[in-house]
Amino acid sequence: MDKNMKILVVDDFSTMRRIIKNLLRDLGFTNISEADDGSTALPMLQSGDFDFLVTDWNMPIMTGIDLLKAVRADERLSTMPVLLVTAEAKKDQIVEAAQAGVNGYVVKPFTAETLKEKIEKIFERINS
């Protein structure tokens, strides 16, 4: 796993963005940008060279699931690994995210250990 990879953290709550950012920093990742919803995240993803997207689901304007679908539909972004970190925990939602092509799904509230595990799993699978 490349610790210098460029990560975009998307959440409408700045506190959660800070938590995830700090956890990622703790895991050794330092190249982290933030966006507060899908509609601001998508142009950043399209114009920047991000390697990994961590996004919330429930956000105003453009939700995380719509962002995921937009990423998968974009030729240049379609293979980007996406981790959903969300309080949405209905079975249907998880199934929908899976069908939309999510790489990992973390339900809030989560532990630092869970986040670490999921991220490692995602990149293990990609690199194998």
Add this chain to the structure above:
Amino acid sequence: MAENNQEKGITLEMARDMLAALEEGDSDRAESILEQMTLANDSELFQKLGKLTRDLHDALAGFQIDSRIVDLAENDIPDAKERLNYVVTMTEQAAHRTLNAVEESLPLTESLESQLKSLGNSWQVFRRKEMSSDDFRSLCLDLDAFFDQAGGQMKTIHSDLSDVLMAQDYQDITGQIIRRVIGLVQEVEANLVSLVRITGQKFTSGTDMKDEEEDKIKAVGPAVPGVDTSEVVSNQDDVDDLLSSLGF
């Protein structure tokens, strides 16, 4: 003119006619005028009663159609209470979690600080070459112990700080819950306003009804985004449909 007045009820003319008939001793004519007067009065009463009944029916129909109000009272309000209780529990837990971590870490930083101070003093004595070989031996042991201890203490402090960090996730989760409750409160408010309008409209004309429909769309549309809006709109469509099926 006379006919017009007759429709509206007892006229001065009719009263004068009746008085004249009585003065003339024409009781038949007086009675017939009295009958006319009563009839006119009755028909007006019936008209008013009919209108009142129709308005009441409208109001009741409007009231029943908005089943969302019942749903709000039966499900959403108790639901919101539970949600807010959950917010209280979560914020309490987060506060305790943070305080626990701080209470554990603060004494550790104090102990590290005092150990560093004492080692620093000994180190200065050593640097000034004023230390006896016994004291130096004791300093070496102290340093060994410090290296052993400090590593563990720093680990504990790091884990406490991580705990403080994670405890802040309550803000996101409770924030989402509170936003939902705010949406609910706005919906209740909108429904109460329309309820007041529906009941307050019993004695007003049909044009006010139109105003109410327009206001409802205006007030609810931009105020409550997402699911709430569509629900209110669909309810209003149902109201409109039923109203038109009743011929209004």
